[in-house]
Amino acid sequence: MHGYHGRLLEVDLSTGRLRDLLLKEELCRNFIGGAGLGSALLNERISRKLDPLAPESPLIMATGPLTGSPLPMVSRYALCGLSPLTGLWGEATSGGVFPFRLKGSGWDGVIFTGKASTPVYLAMGNGKAELRDATHLWGKDTYQTQEMISLELAQKEVSVACIGQAGERLIPYASVMNDKGRAAGRCGMGALMGSKNLKAVAAWGDSKPPMADPRKAAELAAQAVQQIRGHLVSVAFREYGTLMYMDMGMVLGDTPARYFTESVFPVSQVTGQALRQKYRVQNYACRGCPIGCGRELKDFRPGLDVDGPEYETVAAFGPLCMNMDLESIVEANHICNSHGLDTISAGVSIAYAFYLFEKGVLDREKAGLDLSWGDPKGVLKLLRMILEGEGIGELLSRGTLAMARELGRPEGEAAQVKGLEMPMHEGRAFHGLAVSYATGPRGACHLKGDYYNVDLGSMVLEYMILPGERMSSAAKGEPAAKYQSLKDLFDSLTLCKFAPLSPTQICEMLQAVTGWQITPQELLKAGERSINMKRALSILQGLKKEQDTLPEICMRPLEQGATAGTTPDLELMLRDYYACRGWDWETGRPTREKLVELGLNEVVQKLYPEA
Amino acid sequence: MKVKAVFHGIPWDWLGTEEVCLELPEGASLRSLMSRLRSKFSHRMPEQLWDPGREAFARQVMAVSRNQPLRDLETTLQEGQEIHFFLLLAGG
Numbered sequence: 269m270h271g272y273h274g275r276l277l278e279v280d281l282s283t284g285r286l287r288d289l290l291l292k293e294e295l296c297r298n299f300i301g302g303a304g305l306g307s308a309l310l311n312e313r314i315s316r317k318l319d320p321l322a323p324e325s326p327l328i329m330a331t332g333p334l335t336g337s338p339l340p341m342v343s344r345y346a347l348c349g350l351s352p353l354t355g356l357w358g359e360a361t362s363g364g365v366f367p368f369r370l371k372g373s374g375w376d377g378v379i380f381t382g383k384a385s386t387p388v389y390l391a392m393g394n395g396k397a398e399l400r401d402a403t404h405l406w407g408k409d410t411y412q413t414q415e416m417i418s419l420e421l422a423q424k425e426v427s428v429a430c431i432g433q434a435g436e437r438l439i440p441y442a443s444v445m446n447d448k449g450r451a452a453g454r455c456g457m458g459a460l461m462g463s464k465n466l467k468a469v470a471a472w473g474d475s476k477p478p479m480a481d482p483r484k485a486a487e488l489a490a491q492a493v494q495q496i497r498g499h500l501v502s503v504a505f506r507e508y509g510t511l512m513y514m515d516m517g518m519v520l521g522d523t524p525a526r527y528f529t530e531s532v533f534p535v536s537q538v539t540g541q542a543l544r545q546k547y548r549v550q551n552y553a554c555r556g557c558p559i560g561c562g563r564e565l566k567d568f569r570p571g572l573d574v575d576g577p578e579y580e581t582v583a584a585f586g587p588l589c590m591n592m593d594l595e596s597i598v599e600a601n602h603i604c605n606s607h608g609l610d611t612i613s614a615g616v617s618i619a620y621a622f623y624l625f626e627k628g629v630l631d632r633e634k635a636g637l638d639l640s641w642g643d644p645k646g647v648l649k650l651l652r653m654i655l656e657g658e659g660i661g662e663l664l665s666r667g668t669l670a671m672a673r674e675l676g677r678p679e680g681e682a683a684q685v686k687g688l689e690m691p692m693h694e695g696r697a698f699h700g701l702a703v704s705y706a707t708g709p710r711g712a713c714h715l716k717g718d719y720y721n722v723d724l725g726s727m728v729l730e731y732m733i734l735p736g737e738r739m740s741s742a743a744k745g746e747p748a749a750k751y752q753s754l755k756d757l758f759d760s761l762t763l764c765k766f767a768p769l770s771p772t773q774i775c776e777m778l779q780a781v782t783g784w785q786i787t788p789q790e791l792l793k794a795g796e797r798s799i800n801m802k803r804a805l806s807i808l809q810g811l812k813k814e815q816d817t818l819p820e821i822c823m824r825p826l827e828q829g830a831t832a833g834t835t836p837d838l839e840l841m842l843r844d845y846y847a848c849r850g851w852d853w854e855t856g857r858p859t860r861e862k863l864v865e866l867g868l869n870e871v872v873q874k875l876y877p878e879a
Numbered sequence: 880m881k882v883k884a885v886f887h888g889i890p891w892d893w894l895g896t897e898e899v900c901l902e903l904p905e906g907a908s909l910r911s912l913m914s915r916l917r918s919k920f921s922h923r924m925p926e927q928l929w930d931p932g933r934e935a936f937a938r939q940v941m942a943v944s945r946n947q948p949l950r951d952l953e954t955t956l957q958e959g960q961e962i963h964f965f966l967l968l969a970g971g
Contacts, residue, residue, distance in 0.1 A: 500939040504966045516965040830946035
């Protein structure tokens with residue numbers, strides 16, 4: 269098999285046993301790799317509803333066939349399992365150097381099951397792997413952990429993915445960090461690691477599986493690098509990172525403010541330019557990336573360099589809390605990174621606390637402090653209380669849905685879909701995004717349904733996904749479904765979503781690496797297969813069709829701003845989306861016919877046992 | 880008539896100004912505005928920002944006015960209209 273080592277490392281943390289699991293080419297061709305492959309592997313290991321934090325609940329780390337090849341923007345990996353936050357299918361991806369090293373270690377990925385009796389970490393490189401004691405690392409933050417393991421292993425080129433104190437404390441939206449501040453942020457995969465007493469995975473080596481056509485791969489890599497470097501958008505990402513979107517987001521009404529009840533705020537204080545003017549910024553890149561959108565802020569405090577916040581983080585701790593103090597936002601980002609906590613879920617939960625305080629549901633006594641919109645000290649104090657499990661922080665640490673339920677508030681007030689907090693793009697500003705959020709395989713997800721890019725002018729001609737009127741719901745369901753399948757596929761390949769490459773180019777790359785002759789339509793089918801597998805896993809975990817919706821607070825027409833007075837017609841789009849997907853309108857389940865068409869026969873037996 | 884061009888992000892940095900007011904003939908189009916901007920800032924404008932094929936800013940530069948993207952280069956501008964220019968980019 270080309271492009272794959274053809275084996276995963278299977279680690280039973282309860283017994284300490286490590287063994288190879290051979291990968292079949294058919295499985296790889298159907299699910300490609302990364303999160304898609306992860307969904308198929310999880311399906312093989314789950315036959316009934318499971319507590320995500322139970323020892324038998326698997327945690328899967330997987331690279332894709334392109335990882336480790338000379339192609340650019342492919343050093344990414346996916347972390348998959350059942351989400352401790354949503355109880356459903358969960359996944360998170362990250363870039364950096366770690367994915368390259370993970371593949372370079374000699375395996376395509378790792379499957380963890382069981383629970384170690386004491387903290388451990390997995391060290392894997394050059395075809396050898398062992399579990400090592402991590403008792404001395406427990407309680408350390410993610411930066412300390414990465415540094416200590418690197419010193420311990422004395423491997424020059426070791427790269428580490430680890431949890432911080434948030435994962436150890438099983439905070440349901442704990443993240444996994446690698447290469448300093450790179451985050452696999454969403455769905456609480458850090459808590460899943462923590463529940464297994466698994467502190468980290470350290471990987472090194474430069475083992476590369478053979479490619480079908482190395483010369484063609486090198487040629488395509490050179491072309492892609494040239495294309496990406498010259499792309500105007502790449503220049504912008506390099507200059508400002510994702511934060512460049514902030515002012516455009518506000519003008520379009522796409523950046524939420526005041527806990528999703530407004531979209532107007534003093535944007536100039538929290539833009540990419542503001543960050544560059546205030547701090548000395550140094551760019552860094554994932555392995556093999558010609559863009560380099562990552563940024564480090566030098567001397568944020570004397571002698572302390574910190575990772576620069578991404579757009580989502582700035583919006584969540586900033587406008588969503590009406591906090592325009594950039595320094596506190598950078599600090600909140602650093603606290604989240606060092607403790608291993610998802611900045612989106614944390615920011616949204618904190619903003620909800622501000623909202624509840626304004627409504628009188630929380631008061632000084634219940635919250636432990638006065639909360640007034642825009643107070644940076646309040647934001648930071650609540651964040652620390654979340655991490656310490658102190659007072660109201662314990663409730664905030666369980667996310668907005670748990671907050672609403674415990675405080676007797678309507679669930680539509682909790683800004684989440686299926687339990688995963690809303691990202692910082694508005695369904696009211698881009699109606700196609702609303703249906704993507706409502707149906708996203710892991711809950712509200714801007715990365716699998718960044719439909720704003722479509723209606724801002726991006727198009728995918730191979731699939732006839734064309735820009736439309738952004739605040740219209742007509743004929744959006746079908747293109748949103750196709751676009752979601754395409755973006756899901758990026759996490760299987762595993763390819764950075766900022767790579768401005770067409771499906772045709774991706775097919776050529778995949779062919780050069782794996783030897784598979786695959787058309788853009790077949791490629792899209794692989795994305796659709798992965799989406800349906802994830803859907804089936806969530807249904808087995810209890811997902812109901814009624815959860816394919818947006819919370820009322822994110823659908824309420826706003827009084828001011830670019831989207832004033834409008835709201836998406838979600839049912840119209842959902843009907844279109846379901847029809848395109850082949851999902852049953854009454855139950856929300858993929859139909860038997862659709863599952864058979866996708867070759868998911870074993871899923872038919874699980875979803876339709878009576879058949 | 881007078882119109883105002885407002886630059887954000889990269890266009891702001893590259894052109895070296897946040898906004899500029901221009902006098903254009905009545906009924907002038909978005910393309911005319913872009914053309915005037917190109918003449919005015921030719922010494923600063925990087926090659927990548929201008930698409931000679933369409934005689935306008937590159938497609939990745941988005942013009943927004945009254946909260947709506949202006950996709951048609953022949954859109955007629957109005958007296959006092961404010962047009963914002965962004966680089967088309969969104970991510971997490």
